[in-house]
Amino acid sequence: MPSPPSSSLQKACRLLRALSDARNTRLTDLAGAAGVDKASALRLLETLAAEGLVQRDPDTKAFSPGTEWLALRAAALHRIDPRALARPALIRLAQQFEDTALLSVPSGWESICIELRLGSFPIRANYLDIGSRRPLGVGAGSLALLAALPDAEVEAALQCLAPSLKRYPRISTALLRREVEATRERGYAVLLDVVVERMGGIAVALPDPDGYPLAALSIAALNERISERETALARALRREADAVCTAWAGGVPRPRRRAVPAARAAAPGEALPATPAVPGMPRMSRT
Structure with missing residues (x-):
């Protein structure tokens, strides 16, 4: 069990880490996941939003990563x-x-x-x-x-x-x-x-x-x-x-995929179906 965050910087880092989980979008969820009281969490999230690291939907009030966080993530991936x-x-x-x-x-x-x-x-x-x-x-x-x-x-x-x-x-x-x-x-x-x-x-x-x-x-x-x-x-x-x-991804398990069926030889005169797809290849939209 990690120790409770002691400084404002540590609390902010815990909140950002909690925000990486798509299930944590509400203030209550983020505060609970980070181990920070709601009042402190809201104050820190508003500061992070002002710096572009967090954004908040004006209608749903849901929090999500901001453009500056996305830029940092892209830079980190590029350096790996x-x-x-x-x-x-x-x-x-x-x-x-x-x-x-x-x-x-x-x-x-x-x-x-x-x-x-x-x-x-x-x-x-x-x-x-x-x-x-x-x-x-x-x-x-x-x-x-x-x-x-x-x-x-x-x-x-x-x-x-x-x-x-x-x-x-x-x-x-x-x-x-x-x-x-x-x-x-x-x-x-x-x-x-x-x-x-x-x-x-x-x-x-x-x-x-x-x-x-x-x-x-x-x-x-x-x-x-x-x-x-x-x-x-x-x-x-x-x-x-x-x-x-x-x-x-830092050890985060990827979704399990259906196994590729084993190949078999064709009987005389038989046409085998096309080789089965290997699931998991990103499918891009046709727009």
């Missing part, structure tokens, strides 16, 4: 280095599937590979190194990042990267629009035989609590090594992504 959090996941993925596991982050209309672990399979299908840049959508990790953006940002990125696609004759903005839609439907990105012949990748985005993509985990391999193990790869990527995002 995801490599340390993702390295254990990369090691596990590379060991389990014997192919290259990568971590990519968005930068404008590009993605940058910032970490990777090589697998033991003798044919290295990865065509990226640490520091490699690709237009958003060019590569599985890059596609996962693009698909997780809001629609308006997807369109803006496609306009910016159109000239760069001349280096990739198999990729067009029309193809990327289709792949964005397919990625959102599946819950993960797959690109085979598009960037480099006979090579491909599978990836999931790592979203922040609001669903905005901060990074992507991917596995690069020969086409057949992805297509033959797609469901298992997708399940493992999602599991590792959940673990990284939980650590990113």
Whole structure:
């Protein structure tokens, strides 16, 4: 049980921490969660509101984070280095599937590979190194990042990267629009035989609590090594992504997701249904 707050600064910090829980919007709830009497809580919350850290709805009187708090949060997220959090996941993925596991982050209309672990399979299908840049959508990790953006940002990125696609004759903005839609439907990105012949990748985005993509985990391999193990790869990527995002959020558990059904072989003449989606991929509005 934490000790009662003793100073006004400590009380204000407790109130801000309580406000991070969406259930605490009323003065009574915030005061109770922070261990502060209502009169002091109201005085401090009004001061925080004057500084832009808190805002209060004039009709409902409900409290919520202010613009200055949101700015601080955005700055904090921007300064987090995801490599340390993702390295254990990369090691596990590379060991389990014997192919290259990568971590990519968005930068404008590009993605940058910032970490990777090589697998033991003798044919290295990865065509990226640490520091490699690709237009958003060019590569599985890059596609996962693009698909997780809001629609308006997807369109803006496609306009910016159109000239760069001349280096990739198999990729067009029309193809990327289709792949964005397919990625959102599946819950993960797959690109085979598009960037480099006979090579491909599978990836999931790592979203922040609001669903905005901060990074992507991917596995690069020969086409057949992805297509033959797609469901298992997708399940493992999602599991590792959940673990990284939980650590990113400071240990707050993420909602449990329905498991990806196991793959099975098709009987002669039978057409299997499309690969099931991996739940958890942020769905963006179509506005």
